[in-house]
Amino acid sequence: MSENVVVIYSGGMDSFTVLHKAIRDGKKVNALSFDYGQRHKKELDYAANVCRSLNIPHKVVDISAINTLIGGSSLTSDIEVPEGHYEEPSMKQTVVPNRNMILLSLAVGYAVSLEANEVYYGAHSGDHAIYPDCRPEFVEKMNDVCHIANYTPVDIVSPYLKVSKTDILTDGLKMGLDYGLTWTCYNGREKACGKCGACEERLEAFRDNNATDPLEYEAH
Structure with missing residues (x-):
């Protein structure tokens, strides 16, 4: 019998790769997505479409009320999304205070209710410069805390924590994954902007892999 796991699944390319990695590892995946008021809520539609096609359980939880407590990010407040690479100081405007601690806590609670012992999470080294969480x-x-927060310990599994987005894409392309099924852009418009930090890093990963991004971008 396959082991139950929870995968935090945003609909972006990192969590998309993590989702498939968990499936390839023989896990019984339960995908969990969050609506936290992000302007790129479009990613949730991509997540839902993938989960339907894979026929895996998928919960989308509305926690947008937290924005009354943790505003000030260009992802959730009326602040323009900065352009440029992730490592530029302006990208700190995209930090949502305490976001991943909140999401991981909820995912661990969900895992306990499912009698699952692992929560998969798509952090990677490219995020380290700007995002403390x-x-x-x-x-x-967080792993230490999640081992003692409940009667049953839950592990946070971050398979790409110490590698780059380029490496994540390399792994995904080896798995034959279609990244046209993912959304990365911080602007939730019809096409990806190609200029925000998320787009820049994504396009860089494709260039590094000598591959073409199947996502459509605005002319720039």
Whole structure:
């Protein structure tokens, strides 16, 4: 019998790859997505479509009310999304305070209710410069807490924590994954903008892999 796991699935290319990695590992995947008021809510539609096609359980949880407490990010507030690479200081405007601690806590609670012992999470090294809650020390401490927060310990599994988005894409392309089924852009418009940090890093990963991104971009 396959082991139950929860995969935090945003609909982006990192969590898309993690989702398939868990499936390839023989896990019984339960996908969990969050509507936290992100302007790129379009990613949730992509997540739902993938889960339907794979016939895996998928919950989308509306936690957008948290924005009354943790505003100030260009992803959730009326602040323009900065353009440029992730490592530029302006990208700190895209940090949603305490987001991943909140999402992981909810996912662990869901895992306990399913009698699942693992929560898969798609943090990677490209996030480390800007996002404190994607760094190895954060994941390690959260893992410590999740081992004692309930009667049953839950592991946070971050298969790509110490590698880059380029490496994630390399792995996904080896699995034959179609990244046209993912949404990365921080602007939730009809086409990806190609200029925000998320788009820049995605396009860089495709260039590094000598591959063509199947997603449509605005002319720029």
